[in-house]
Amino acid sequence: MVFNSLTFVVFFAVLLLLHRMPFSWTTKKINLLIASYVFYAAWNPPFVILLWISTLVDWVVARRLYESTGVTRRRAWLLVSLAANLGFLAFFKYGEFLLANWQALMASVGVTWVPPEWNIILPVGISFYTFQTLSYTLDVYLGRSKPLNSMLDFSLFVTFFPQLVAGPIVRPGQLVPQFAVPRQATSGQMLWGFGLIILGLFEKIVLADSGLAQSADAVFGAGKPVGFADAWLGTLAFSGQIFCDFAGYSTIAIGTALCLGFALPENFRMPYAAIGFSDFWRRWHISLSTWLRDYLYIPLGGNRGSEARTYLNLMLTMLLGGLWHGASWTFVVWGGLHGLYLAGERWIRGRTGVKGDPVGAQNRLALALLTYLLVNITWVFFRAETFEGAARILQGMAGLAAEPVAVLPTIYMIKVGVIIAGMVTIQWLMRKRTLEDVVARAPWWLTGLVAAAMLFAVITTQGSGEAFIYFQF
């Protein structure tokens, strides 16, 4: 189920009630586990079986890994986990993509082969929970941690509903110890949790769905060349939409967990105020970027080898990071562009010796805007469904579209301008601050007014429970 639905309101109310009843801690954890399965099954009940298999495989493999001493045997057990987890991912998410590319490859050597019709539904959030369970097994394999003693705790770690389908991707060390001792939210945690839920819903329903989605959809779905203003506004709208959609989800997830007494890590930290791309990736989808760093970039050698090898590792990591988002070459190009940006930044910093932020507020602001502008170019490949579509938008952004059509109504152009300007300004002002810090310093009545306005907008904008963009990844 999605957070922005009445079904979730009822589900969460019942769960909160159960969680505050005088049950034993084990009973409460069982309640949470069952609730998490219900949360997932509410999309497509049979896919819960995938969660069970993933849980069982990694539970068994981690124990066997820990008990085994021989290198070969340990590798064999690791392969079992990788085969099961990545096998599911490959089949459900990349099956059609692989077949289509195989068909194209065969055609290029003159072999005509028509793949069978692919009618497989993608299990929601499979990329997220696959990475989460893999991190557990990999940590045990790498000797970073021991296997857990409680299967209940492990199952809950894999399935904990607030972050199950769209992150944050949590590491065992961040969450599992919280299951060890009874937890119940304090009144402060509960109130702040609800505050975060309101903020996340506002980002999703009011800003992403109601404020920006129409413009992004209209421009990217035009199917014709679009002019400079439409192309830029459509892309800027998507940059805001995807941020508000995804950061909104993470914020609701964090708030929901907090209401139950659990702490989830930050997943976004004002990414559009980033100065440079290494800074951007320290602020955007933090749980994924750190996962890729720890389980892909560093095992590949990271920056410990030659300069050329470092660049290669960087590119490989970002290309695979792109593919993680979706089974399409456009996502690979999106990742590749970020890889090039990171490599370029590394090269410039290496040649100039500049570390950290540049000196001078104007320089910092200019570089932040340049970073945002370049990030927007990558979003074109992320949002466009084909390279032809991406090329149309990029031509428009360069002012080179032939016979462009006007797409956006004036009111949409104004909305995109106002929301994006507001979003970027707020992120810039809060670049080095946390929301908690801002709220702590603001007058209580101002915080109350803002929260009430956001909640009122959520209630009166409603929405039809549209799914979050990142569910498809």
Next chain:
Amino acid sequence: MTQAQAQDQVTVREIPAARLATIGWLVLVLVVAAVAAWEWKMRTLGLQAGDLDDSKSQWAVERRKVADGVHDDVVIIGSSRILFDTDLGVWEEMTGRRPIQLALPGTNPRPHLKALAENSDYAGLLVVGVTPDIFFTDWPGIPLFAGLIDFWKDETPAQRFGNRLWVELQRRVAFLDDSYRLGTLIDRSVALTDREGVRGPQRDVWKLAEVSDHRQTTMWPRLEADVFLRDHARWVWGPFSGEPLLEDADVARICEETRRHVEMIRARGGEVVFIRSPSAGLYFESEERGQPRARSWEPLLRTTGAFGIHFEDYPEMRNLDLPEWSHLSGASATRFTRAYVEVLTREIPWLRRSQPGEST
């Protein structure tokens, strides 16, 4: 603490040192007051509790009745005209059957006819509403209802449960109306000049109907009385160019495709009838220029061999009230339904020989 270290340490979240309880109470009081005021304002605009949105989920509820075979098997498909112009209560009163209403605003019924013919064992009486500038085109319909044909099967348990909750809320609260969401109102509130070729929210279809159980759709009473809203709707339907949408060859192709599907349903013991609901004013004139009856409606009946009711052929179906030229007012819809069901009862043996709850 570095990010690498943070990955291995138990997450702890800071709670702001603010008067959170006071803030919570302030939010609660302000939101309750603001929502109550909003509800009052929406009621003054003519919205009512019990007016249910016509959503994908509500359509799926009705569509599943066809699949389950637990309901009378008269089914209506079509666009908004047959949806607005049919009084399901009158149908039930006259025939003992309440039809399943599957017509959809701004949607071509032909893909639905195809689905019922090819992918179901449907063998009832299928009433197909024909709106010429939709039926005789290859336009599938507005995006809102795109992909709906299989949605009744694909709808998730969460969506089904959510729809039930939503309907129950809408029975009690007026402001949840889909056409009067805050974002929609903001889009419409400022009449800005749009660039050439762009259709802005001012040119969107605004609220036209009220919807009750079983997707009984009736023209919104305020639209019948409010000259501004009525004129706005007429303007939206424009510009009434009367341009032909398709060539005769395409119309022939559509008729032939429709014939195949009609015959598939007939082969199973079912029946298909077509109904051309009234239109008026510039809209009717434009339709007659673009898709004249002789080059669209007549070939359709000739090719399919199906029975059809064209409102012009029956005096009791003419001179009805169409405030915005495309849909009947509530009272006229009741009259129109009574008139066309009477004709169907007389002309369609299926209706006479089949008892409610069973197919022939």
